[in-house]
Amino acid sequence: MNKYKKSAFQGIIVLNEKYFPSTWNFTAKVGATSFTMNVIDCLYKNNKYAGLILYKRDESLTYPVLEEKYIKNHIVITMKFNFNIETFLIKNVLEAAISRIMLISSPFSLPIVYYQTDTLLKYHPQHVPCCVTHHGPFVEDFINHYSASESYIAFESKEKACHLGRQQKEGLLALNRKENVFVLQHSELQKNFIMKKGIDEKNIFKIVPPIVLPNVKEITLMDKIFKFISVKKNEMLIISTVARIDYFKNLEFLITSLVKSLDSGIPLKVLIAGDPKDKGERRVALINSLPEHLKQHFLIIQTLPQNELYSLFKLVRNKATFLCTSRYETLGITPLEAAMMGVYTITPNSSLVEASMYFSDEDKFNYTPSQLESILRRIYKEKRYVRHLQADYLKKIFSNENFVESLLSSFQLIEQRFTTKQELIN
16 A cells, blocks of 8 residues: 555544454444544554543533553553533644644644544534444434334434434534545445435545454364254255344244245254344243244344354355345445355345345345245255355455555545645635
């Protein structure tokens, strides 16, 4: 990436402290964390990383506090605050954190601050360019396509849905008001919504999602999974893995459809993974929804850490079908990873599931159990999971090289755009 060495920018990352991983082998609590760690990795390897700001809410404070430490010889500043503290105080402390990082790391460079979410955008200083990526669904957009009552289920309560909706509106307001804020967007679904809310397309830069396939040298997997995925010749293995079992993932539809398929005579074995080990209520609910005579066809377990997930994909490639049934996905990394590792993947035929745009029509289904059953029967009959072209096609689109190129070129364009604006002002 020699062409970026002449650029004067240095990246500062702002991340919610509770999502900062303790190790690199982790299951991200939110997809935004994995994305942000890839941003850090890219900037670090290309000598464009200045430091990290972790923000943490502390309701006991009357004044924001900064704490400084070093990780791998790079400065990390934790900013403790709460939203009851006066706005100008939070602005001053955030600006001080940015200045401190630049003073230590690269005092003569232009800082470009990357925010994991838009939570702190309204506090961002006017004289420093910044950018943000929208990962999770916008409450308003979800309501537009479904309903307010369904949003209360999807976001776990009316209070949470309304609170998040207000926060998102504040973030969009800051985007519209500030001329130094840009958007790095990996989702057409998100882009279309924020443009409807008045965000100038010229300030939105497309990022290729960082889907980087590991070289799995050692298989790490629980014994019960090993045993379960050993299918007979006449059986077909179905896999569906999610970080969280929630309304977005639509696993109730998956269960209903697969039960119908089994009752119609399709010999399936179904592995479902989701939710942390210590939060098994929703897994139990799924198990209890199964007819007693079909329970032996299902294994429903906790969500898998990345090394185990990739081990699973390696073991079942060209032998299983990955089934995504989501109602709404601003991307859908896991089905794309599965397909790229050679696991035949099918998705809903829906513009609200971003990943589906990368699959052919014959690899999609409508949200009816009978149609999904029909597609599964065809897959079983034709053994489509053995030979397919999904991996070859997707690897041309998603790669670490494409992600790095799109990220660094976007930062460079932000630098140029901001510098030009400043020159016109002066």
